[in-house]
Amino acid sequence: MKDNPKHDEILKAGSECFARFGFDKTTLDDIGRLAGLNKASLYYYFKNKEEIFIAVVLEETKTFIADLQHKTQAFPDVRKQVKFYLTERIRRYNEVIHLTKLSVDHLQKVEPMFDAVYEQTKSREVAFLTELLKKGVADNAFSFSEPSASVAESLFFLSDALKHEAVRSSGRFMTGEIDFSSAIEKLDRLLRLIIR
Amino acid sequence: MKDNPKHDEILKAGSECFARFGFDKTTLDDIGRLAGLNKASLYYYFKNKEEIFIAVVLEETKTFIADLQHKTQAFPDVRKQVKFYLTERIRRYNEVIHLTKLSVDHLQKVEPMFDAVYEQTKSREVAFLTELLKKGVADNAFSFSEPSASVAESLFFLSDALKHEAVRSSGRFMTGEIDFSSAIEKLDRLLRLIIR
DNA sequence: GTCTATACTTGGATAGAC
DNA sequence: GTCTATCCAAGTATAGAC
Numbered sequence: 001m002k003d004n005p006k007h008d009e010i011l012k013a014g015s016e017c018f019a020r021f022g023f024d025k026t027t028l029d030d031i032g033r034l035a036g037l038n039k040a041s042l043y044y045y046f047k048n049k050e051e052i053f054i055a056v057v058l059e060e061t062k063t064f065i066a067d068l069q070h071k072t073q074a075f076p077d078v079r080k081q082v083k084f085y086l087t088e089r090i091r092r093y094n095e096v097i098h099l100t101k102l103s104v105d106h107l108q109k110v111e112p113m114f115d116a117v118y119e120q121t122k123s124r125e126v127a128f129l130t131e132l133l134k135k136g137v138a139d140n141a142f143s144f145s146e147p148s149a150s151v152a153e154s155l156f157f158l159s160d161a162l163k164h165e166a167v168r169s170s171g172r173f174m175t176g177e178i179d180f181s182s183a184i185e186k187l188d189r190l191l192r193l194i195i196r
Numbered sequence: 197m198k199d200n201p202k203h204d205e206i207l208k209a210g211s212e213c214f215a216r217f218g219f220d221k222t223t224l225d226d227i228g229r230l231a232g233l234n235k236a237s238l239y240y241y242f243k244n245k246e247e248i249f250i251a252v253v254l255e256e257t258k259t260f261i262a263d264l265q266h267k268t269q270a271f272p273d274v275r276k277q278v279k280f281y282l283t284e285r286i287r288r289y290n291e292v293i294h295l296t297k298l299s300v301d302h303l304q305k306v307e308p309m310f311d312a313v314y315e316q317t318k319s320r321e322v323a324f325l326t327e328l329l330k331k332g333v334a335d336n337a338f339s340f341s342e343p344s345a346s347v348a349e350s351l352f353f354l355s356d357a358l359k360h361e362a363v364r365s366s367g368r369f370m371t372g373e374i375d376f377s378s379a380i381e382k383l384d385r386l387l388r389l390i391i392r
Numbered sequence: 393g394t395c396t397a398t399a400c401t402t403g404g405a406t407a408g409a410c
Numbered sequence: 411g412t413c414t415a416t417c418c419a420a421g422t423a424t425a426g427a428c
């Protein structure tokens with residue numbers, strides 16, 4: 001949110017529309033109208049509608065992650081910090097999916113977009129986790145046979161894998177919200193195995 | 197909700213879609229898919245998309261009015277009953293507008309549809325008000341120089357007029373909800389003048 | 393009654409004038 | 411950079427086969 005002013009206007013307009021109508025039901029005219037631009041002009045700033053959507057979610061995810069990392073610091077125990085962080089970032093996924101207001105039929109179509117978003121925040125997230133783990137090791141809270149950065153990346157993959165599995169298994173019968181409780185439970189048990 | 201079973205299926209599907217997407221963003225394919233019919237078949241039961249919408253809102257308004265009339269009975273004082281009824285039916289309008297999830301730009305387009313709905317429930321509403329007034333007169337709570345049925349119709353028009361004025365004055369700057377407090381205040385003062 | 397085919401309109405996207 | 415013109419796909423609506 002510091003680029004070109006028009007670029008930001010489009011993101012703001014897109015955020016507004018996607019939140020109100022969801023991805024499918026938002027038109028480029030909707031966004032253009034709010035941004036004060038002809039819909040054709042949107043293509044000067046973005047490749048297509050999908051890219052606008054990804055940029056909007058990416059922006060909001062950055063804010064969420066920054067906030068989450070701040071909240072994580074509040075926990076006294078490093079183990080609890082790791083668990084809280086990995087758990088909450090799964091829950092975030094639910095919010096974003098809910099924001100798109102898509103029926104199950106359309107969910108498959110947009111899920112890859114989210115993957116692109118999470119791929120782009122990955123380095124930031126892994127770096128944060130790495131620091132957490134290093135602190136834990138320094139405090140003798142636990143130890144690993146591998147470097148902290150490597151373990152952090154594995155934990156990140158673990159969190160994402162459980163998240164995706166939950167989405168897939170919710171499958172055809174999703175009614176608004178995905179139930180991540182089982183994924184979070186699995187995560188909890190795996191963390192106890194990994195962090196010793 | 198007792199006509200043709202397919203007819204009702206369409207209403208159910210329409211209700212679902214309009215609530216989720218609003219009028220503009222709902223497609224006939226959306227409704228047809230949910231109702232288990234080809235979109236062309238919808239035209240056997242309804243003249244167009246607008247008619248489906250009106251039928252849906254009409255159905256839901258009937259339910260609302262029945263419920264409102266029931267709630268009204270709970271008030272001990274007839275004056276309070278009249279005031280409560282006329283006030284709440286204005287508030288209902290906000291709900292329905294909100295349900296359609298329309299931007300101000302589109303509101304003008306659909307407002308006539310609501311008028312059609314309210315026109316169709318008018319007789320039922322006026323009849324209810326007439327009974328209230330007759331009861332009040334019989335109890336010597338107040339009296340009129342005109343027949344109760346005539347006064348009831350005037351009160352109905354009054355409520356609708358204030359409602360419409362509130363919609364118009366909210367004009368270009370509406371942000372989600374229309375503020376009916378001023379209309380309700382005016383109604384309150386007028387009622388005190390009329391019901392003596 | 394329900395569907396396929398089709399006319400016309402709106403939405404996503406590109407080309408090119410300014 | 412922003413717009414108009416335009417293409418193609420999807421949406422509203424009608425005509426007509428079954």
